[in-house]
Amino acid sequence: MSGERTMTGPRLDLENGRIEMIHGNGGRASAKLVEEILLPAFDNEWLHPLGDQARFDLPGGRFAMTTDSYVISPLFFPGGDIGSLAVHGTVNDLAMGGAQPLYLTTGFILEEGFPLSDLVRIVRSMAMAAKNCGAALVAGDTKVVERGKGDGIYINTAGIGQIPDGLTLDPSGISPGDVLLISGTIGDHGAAVLAAREGFRLASTLRSDSAPLHSLVQTMMNSGPGLVCLRDPTRGGVASTLNEWARTSGLPIEIREEGIPVREEVRGVSELLGIDPLYLANEGKLLAVCRPEAADRILSAMKTHPLGYEAARIGMVGKDSSRIPVGGVLMKTLMGGTRMVDWLLGDPLPRIC
C-alpha cells in the first residue's frame, strides 16, 4: 500500500463519507484512505514500510511479494494493453525492492458481454509479457459480473520474487547529499492513455512506456554499491514518489526542471490538459536515490541499458534547512525561479493503470 505515515488535513468521515474518484488518483486522497482505514486494520511489521512490495524471510532467503489491480481505460492503448501492464506493473513493484520476479498469479473480473476476442488478445499479451520477464504465471481465477457492474475486464496480479543476499533498498536509508536519478523521459504512459481516451489527433506519436524494469535494476546493482532505494513513479507520477521520499526521510528534496527529460509530445498534451508532467503516470521508468560518490557510475550503467539510455540526474537530497520545509520537494524551474512540488491534490486522473 503506497502512502505515508503521517498525513495532514481533515480526517476522513468514517461514518458518512463515501469513496470518491479522487481516492484513486495516487495522491494525497489515496494516501489518506490507506492511512486512516487500511493501515489501522492491517498494521503489521511487513506492511509498515509502506513500499510497493512487502519483504520477508522464508527458510531459503529473503523474498518480496506484491499485488496490484488494473482498471485502466481504455483497455488497449498505444504501447500496451491492460494485460502487459498488469504483468509489468507487478514485476516492477518486485524489482523496486531489488527482487528478481519468480512467480505471478492473476485474477480476472469479467463483465457480462465482454468480447472473447478481446480476452484472447489480453491473455496472450500477458503471457508474452510474463515470458519476457522470465516470470511464470502459475495460478489464476476468473469471476463474471453482470453487465453494468464492471467495465469489460479488471485484472489483478500478485507476484513473488527473491532478493539477493545482503541487498537492502529502502527509503529509510536516504541521507543528505544523496543524488536523484530518473531512468528516462517522464509522463509517457499517462499522456498516451489520456490522449487515447480523449481521442487527440496529435497523440499519434505518443506511446506508453510500459516495460519491465527488473533487468535495468540488475544492471544498476551489478555496477557496484551505493544504491539507496528505487521506486517506479506510477499513479501520481514523479511528484508523488518524491513527496513520499521527502516525508519518509524527513529531508528536503531539490530537483532541477531542466534536468528532467520530457518528450515534446508529452509536454504538448500536458499543456492542453493543464496537467504538470510531474504528476503523470509512468509504467516503465524508475527513480533512484544513490550515494553521491556512486551517482556517476550508476548513471553510466543505466545509459548502457535499452530502458535507461535517456537516464538523467534530476536533483539531490538536501540538508535539513529553513530554506525548504522538512519533507518538502522544491524545484528550480526553467525560468530560474523555484517552486514547491506538492502532492497531487485535486484533479483526479483515474483509471490510468
Next chain:
Amino acid sequence: MSGERTMTGPRLDLENGRIEMIHGNGGRASAKLVEEILLPAFDNEWLHPLGDQARFDLPGGRFAMTTDSYVISPLFFPGGDIGSLAVHGTVNDLAMGGAQPLYLTTGFILEEGFPLSDLVRIVRSMAMAAKNCGAALVAGDTKVVERGKGDGIYINTAGIGQIPDGLTLDPSGISPGDVLLISGTIGDHGAAVLAAREGFRLASTLRSDSAPLHSLVQTMMNSGPGLVCLRDPTRGGVASTLNEWARTSGLPIEIREEGIPVREEVRGVSELLGIDPLYLANEGKLLAVCRPEAADRILSAMKTHPLGYEAARIGMVGKDSSRIPVGGVLMKTLMGGTRMVDWLLGDPLPRIC
C-alpha cells in the same frame, strides 16, 4: 485455475463470442473458458495440474501460491462478509495443497460512492480473519472506478504458504477403492447467500459456513498417512469437485445420497429454488480422498475438530467398469435408485463468492 484437461461440447467462438454470466458459475462453462482461452496462453508446468493452488520449490522448501477475486453479492451475509470470505477462500486454497498459510496480499476495486463505513467494516473483518489464520496481510492496493463500473467493492487476495517436507496431496494419486470424506454439511454458504439475496423469511437460521480449514487439514495430516488429496467445494459445489476428480483420475466415483449431511434449512431453500445442494457453494468444508485403510482413522481425527464434527464418509472411487462411464459420478439416491451427477451445466449461480 480450476477446470479440467479435456472438455467436450462445442468450442467457444473466439471471434464473435462474448462473456456470459454462465462463464462464472464454476461449472462446465467456466472450465471451457479456462481450457480454451487461459490455458493455451499461460501453459506452463506449474499451472498444468489445474488445482486451486500452484506449487513450486524455492531454495528453502516447497511452497504453494494461489489467488482468488471476490465479487459476492450481497457484501454482508449471515455468517460472514466479503472480507472474511476473501481471507478464508485463499487460506483454504493453500490448505487444500497441504500448505500452511504465511503471507497474503489484497487488492481492492472500489466503486465511487461506496460508503467508507462499509469499507471499515470489511477491512476489520479481513484483518480479524487473517489473524485467526495466523497469516499476515503484507501488501495491498486500492483502485477506484466510476459509479456504475463496479458494485461497491471487489476484493482480490493472493497468498503463499509452505508445504511440509515430503507431503504430496494430488488428485493424480486417486486409485480404485479410495474413500471419499466430507468435513460436514453441504451447501450452507450457497443457500445462505441466495436466501439473503432473495430476502427469504425462512432463511433466518441459515448461515454461511465460511471458515479457514488449515487447522482441520493439520489435524487430518497429524493422524498419520493415507491422505490422497483435498479440495474445498466452493463455486459449483460438491458435484463439480467430484466430476473434476473423476475426470482427472479417469475413474468412476460412487456416492450415497444418505451419507451426505445436509441441513434441513438448506434442503428447504434448495427445493424452493429448484437447486440440488450438491451444486451449492461451500466456504468452510473440504472433500478428502483417502486410502481405504486410513479412512476410519482420518474420519475420527476430523470429528475431533470443531470444523469437522459432522464429517462423514460419502462414497468411494470405483474400478473402471461398464456400470459407470469412465470419469463419471454416480449417486445412489435416498429412494434406492441411482443417477448420474453431472457437471453444473446451465442455471448460473453467479456472485456467490
